[in-house]
Amino acid sequence: MSPDGSARGPAHSAPPPRALPGTGEQRRHVLVAIVNNRPGVLNRVASLMRARNFNIESLAVSHLDDPEISRMTITLRADDVLVEQAAKQLYKIIDVLKVQDVTDEPTVQHELALVKVRATDRTRGELISIVEMYKARIVDMAPEAVIVETVGTESEVDALIALLRGYGIKELVRTGTVVMSRGAQSIEEATKR
């Protein structure tokens, strides 16, 4: 295979296999996308992630101070190179104005959860103290249940939910993570430039 004998490796030994893109190491990534606030944009993003075989863990969408644009926070578990590929593919959508992988940046990452927990006269006191300890709050109280609202990182929310599970969770809703980079820089301002 080596016509002039100057191959990188010795010509007689089999060359090492070519590395495929990516390391294969899966980890949680958080992408922030600034998109046009138009009908169908969420569909475009979701359709692309499905078609390209990227599995979304959570997705939070909201409009911004500027009503023309929206912000999406997408968390997905994948290989670094695959996520880079996802970000590039997202960026090709005409309605996507900016995409940033903030996984390795200092950020505030929070989500909100509402948990409807079974509560009796016997357990209500315990519940209230757990809620206080976790800096969550009770936002509704009925004779047989309470609704606990908590805001925090994914793992903080997970921890509280694990504790509440013992009392019987009747209903649970989580917003999915929203994220913002620490410091003065702004992805929104960067988009407008």
Place this chain on the structure above:
Amino acid sequence: MAMTKGDGAAGPSEAAAPAPTRPATAGGTRRSHVPGAGTAAAEAVEKARREMLHEGNQARQEAAERRQKRARIGADVVVEAILRQGVDVLFGYPGGVILPLYDVLGDHPDLRHVLVRHEQGAAHAADGYARATGKVGVCLGTSGPAATNLVTGIATAQLDSIPMVAITGNVPAALLGKDAFQEIDITGITLPMTKHNYLVRDANDLPRVLAEAFHIARTGRPGPVHVDITKDALQQETDAPHPTDEEVAAGLPGFRPTVGGHPRQLKLIAEEIAKARRPIIFAGHGILIADATEELRALAEKTRIPVAWTLLGIGAMDETHPLAYGYMGMHGWKHVNRAIQASDLIVAVGMRFDDRVTGNVRTYAPYARIVHVDIDPAEIGKNVAVDVPVVGDAKRVLGGLLPLVHEVPEADRAPYLAQLAEWRRESEGSSWHGSGAWRDGQLSADFVVAQIGEATGHDATLVADVGQNQMWTARYAGYRRPNSHLSSGGLGTMGYALPAAMGAALGRPDKATWAVCGDGGFQMTIQELATLVQDRIPVRIALLDNKKLGMIRQWQEIFYSGNYHSSNMFGPDYLKLADAYGIPAWKVRTPEEVRPAVEAANAVDGPALVWFEIAEAQNVLPIMPAGKGLSDLIETWGGADE
């Protein structure tokens, strides 16, 4: 600019004094689609045809007057927007909700409408027009079934990066979502297979949307854009002006393709080239799209690096050039694949390392470092890991690279190029190559294709279908000029050749156009024969008839132990068929008949068909089995090729 009734479509007064904002190509002078344009005979044909189609001056005057009397509606905006792009032909089929557009087409005689026989044909014709001319192809259909019929052609354009605007009608806005007659969520369907798509419900949005559609379709990495317009928007009166190019770009902050190529990366390429002992350049479709063939040739000559090409990169380099090495991949030349496997540097420009190019990536080009230049950043690092990534337009990048590379003295490359030449000789001496005009007592397909290439002076536009015929067309015709080879590469759409050739013939009337089809693909879109006749489109058809789905048969022979299920095919008597359409046709069974038949078909002023009865069991070899690598080529199989 203020727009009133009928503004924008070139009436006689406008043709004399074009508006300054309109592109020069969209002026009153229209392109003749008659072969031999410019000669007196062609002028006469053109004039007669216009009269026939009521496109003469009188009809034009009447149309202008009629438009003066009525208000400008959404449908007028669509036509104006197309004409503003310098596009003078569109391919379509009328139907319920698109009828408002057909109602005004006659008022805009500068835009030629070709009535196809199936909407898939319209999309492929627009595709062929785009590939042959570099302009945006336009196709048109109504809602529902027409729109879904367009989908195959849109997907074909998407996978091959073809600039296309597909326009469909939809039910009136008030009926959207009500499952009205012929209503389907077509923008939902085309979403994942277009570069962008729009649903328009207000005629006032049409000028902006259509201008954006054309801009997006042709800018950066080209691709299809679909515009779905409700019937009421087509009928709605509007005086919304067409935006300028600057306004269009400013309105698309999310669409700013990188074209320049980072100077630091260009320096890195030059360093890689300086270090490499066995470099090879890959020319992809991007070279043709970016019109970078001169830059490619200059780079190859200065660095003395041989050039290999992908299926869609055929024509990027004149195949007679000493550094033109050949077609790569699954059915590529053995010597080319061998050179790739031995190379220590790949400089890939405007291609995407498709699986048909690489085979198993683990064993692909094991000694090579990879430089990858593409305008689409998402292509870089998608299929292979890249050592030097460069995002940019092929013309700009190669142009910028040229002064940075050192001229390589002949002696430095001599041993390498001698080795490649030796491999080429071996390759061309293989049993599968050039073993003559006969196979099993029947015509050899590669011989037929080579004869077509020669008989047309290697200057015709050859449009391949899909399958064995496609590979023979890719390898044996011999290409000398850019955009002279059209092929559905990414999607592999059977039935592509005939309708795409219609678009190519109308887009490049100065070149002969041949559709090279197998009997399978030909029968898929055979209905377009009627379009050729009705619109006198001079497409010559080379039908390579082996009464088989040849590539299927080949795979069944090699990979499915000869279990030939559903690959045998009945076909009609194609001479009678052609006769029924009034198309001159020849049947060819022997090598001596090939050249005269091709020449006779070439001489016809209009469509023609040559029916070649070819060997029934000829394989395209070598073949790289799916999942295997470029070093695992199968070169012999069965009797016909040994």
